[in-house]
Amino acid sequence: MAPQTSIPVAANVLGTIGTGFWCVQLVPQIWTNYRAKKTDGLPGIMMFLWAVCAVPFGAYSIAQNFNIPIQVQPQVFGTLCLVSWAQTLIYHDRWPAWKASSIAGAIWLVLCGAEAALILTLKPLYDRGINFPMIILGVIASILLAVGLLPPYIEIYKRRGRVIGINWIFLTIDWMGAFFSLMALVAQNTFDILGGILYILCVFIEGGIFISHLIWRFRTRKIRAQAKAEEKTFDDIAEERRRENVEFQFAEREVKLPFFRSKPGGPGPMEAGNMKEAPSKTRSSLENAVEMQPGELKS
Template sequence: MAPQTDIPLAANVLGTIGTGCWCVQIIPQIWYNWRRKNTDGLPGTMLMLWASCGVPFGVYAIVQKFNVALQIQPQCFGALTLICWGQTLVYHGKWRIWTATAVSILIAAGFAVTELVLVLTLRKPYYKGIEWPLTMLAIIASVILAIGLIPPYFELAKRNGRVVGINFIFLTIDWLGALFSLMALVAQQTFDALGGSLYIVCMFLEIGIFASQAIWLWRVRHVRREAKQAGMTYDEYIAQHPSKKLSRSGSVETIPDLEVGQELSDSTITPPEKCVTVPPQEPIQMDTATTVVKQ
């Protein structure tokens, strides 16, 4: 596909809105992590994959000469995602703050150098008509973005579909950013299918996360109502009434219970070496018994 030569005003406006969303979308998640001092349920793998996805996407946007907003977008997205990833090192991995900060900065520098080298390397061949290297980068970016949204589904499976650790304000802004960015591509002179696939994949997978939480809320609606009447949160109520918790075959939560049951079962079985043989009693003689009766 040839690079864009004339960017319509609508594409610039929509791209700017999308970039604005993706520049701030991770901030609610960063604040949410900091306030809770906890990142359980927020996969660090997802964040690192998203951050690395910014490199091929940034190269593609720059070489394709997208509008300026769309060229800046991958850089902002990658930088903020790395900050959030650093939080997972501190709160979940128990790293020291300075160590996590240094590692995040080094990775960001590595991403920046890689992107610069790729832009300088691929720009001339692309303008000469050799398009397959840039096409491969777009495909790689799409695959990385899609894979990055898969780890949250494993977290959902552990919790019967409940979303834990992911801020819904962040998720909503992220979805809107993808939508406006997609509309910006639509408003350009020619629609870039590979670039648009990045946003489409992101939108559909995030819709799945919203749907999972909605289904979980519906399944526990009665328990949540009871918890509200008792003046407790759902987690507080479940802690006092474990039987109300959703059960799932093979769930991680059921493993300790099975182990306890096995221990109890083992404790009720007496080992053979501890068994004591009781000698049989001598039978009562009938004559003696008769004498006693007569007396």
């Protein structure tokens, strides 16, 4: 596809709206991660792949001479993705904050250098009519974006359709950013197929996440109503079933895949259902220790 020679006003307006959304879409997610101090349900590999995706798509959008807002998009998007990825290292993998931040910053510099190198080396070829390198970049960007959206579906499968850890404001803003950016490409003099594919993938795959959770809420409406009547949460009910060894239709599945290890079970230490019991268990252990005789300690 030849680069754009002129950009209609409508394309600039729609691209600006899309960029506005994509410049802030991860802020609610980053804030939620920070407040909750946990990223369960938000796959770190998703954020990392999206950050890498920004490099080929950034180079591609500049070479194609898209409207300026869409050229800025990948840079902001990739930066926010790296921030969120660093949070998964801190809150989920328990890395020290300085270590995760340093690695994320170093990777950001590498990605910036890689994008600059791609632009400087491939754009002159593209301007001379050698198209295939930029086509490959567009394909790589689309693949990375799509692959990055697969880990959330693994989390969804694990929880039988339930979505946790993903901020709905983030997902809504991200979806709208992709939609308006897609409309900006439609408004251009010629529609860029590869750029369009990237946004179309984002619109449909993220739409599937919304639909999956809505279906889960419909299927669990009676259980959640019962939990609410008993002043409990859905996780409380699931934990009770697990402890009683009662088969529960919505119990978490065990997932075994490369780079993804998860076993089914009840809520973690910071989730509803366990926080009330932790102090009593601790007191019980202390009481037993106090009652033990010196001779019993040796045995």
